Amino acid sequence: MSAAANIPIIDISGDQDAVAQQLVDAAQEHGFIYIKNLGRDISVGDIDGAFALSKKLFDAPLAEKQACTIQTNNRGWSGMHSETLDPKNQKVGDFKEAFNFGEFVNGKAQQPLPPTVAGDEPQISAFADSCHKLCRKLLHLLGIGLDVGDFFSSAHSTNGESSSILRFLRYPPPDQTSRSGDDIRAGAHSDYGSITLLFRLKGQAGLELQKKDGTWAPVPVCPPGSENDPSPPILINIGDLLSYWTNGLFRSTVHRVVFPSDNEASKVEGETSAGPRYSIAFFCHPAGSVALEPVPSERVKNFVPDESAPNENPYAERKVMTANEHLFMRLKASYGTLYDEKKP
Ligand SMILES: O=C(O)CCC(=O)C(=O)O
């Protein structure tokens, strides 16, 4: 059995003050949190439906996807090897394809959609809305836990203007697609937004997080205790912005998606990396002009970073900037040429 990351599973329907404390503790200790999924916040049917739409979209003719190629607004389709999440270490881009949906306005996408899924726009928009609502609930609870009231949640009260992204991801089957030793499904990175929701499918291995000591631990889809739930827990992770706002108290933990390995320590019982892998992420972003200054919380003020721990996140450097400036810096590093080409 593997040394899986010891992330707590939290039932957010419990006593709200207690839940808020548990969330803050997990955000500080792990930067990752499992939310017990009883279908209350997002129904199991809606999650299954989103995965079915993701498969439909990726199965669409290549020309339809290419016509929606990702733009500098971070919306659209990115093909194999086009995004490099760990540009300092990767020789080739990520072994995956992805489709980014920006915020919908009145149920309408503000970007081209492949005709194959155009009729599904209401369902995709509703799913993005449910994700945004759940993120705001979590942000509200994190604010309560830090004693800063509704600061985080209000910063995310956006109306079609934030950089929040609903992202469908498909990782091709490793043995049916040619690859070299340099390939990785998703390079090591921290997330660029405030908070990320991640939906995965039972049995599909690959996600790993970097522990404080610098070693990697697998993040099981169904951790012990969730086996009998109607759907795997929703995995939450803290992004760079919450780390800035809390002066490093909350960890924007580095993670990656790997191929099958021979290393027993990285295996999770009941999971395999053999087939294609699908995941769905929702990256929640605040209004772009929000400044990333530390919030006035006693717990943040009293936090002393562990200087002896390896600095696992190269972006954890604390500088005041706005949410949009930070996002642009990260996107430029991952899609270098796209952003260079568009320079005036
Ligand atoms: O596919 C996954 O499990 C993780 C994807 C991820 O970390 C990302 O897109 O930021």
Ligand SMILES: [Fe+2]
């Ligand atoms: Fe990520």
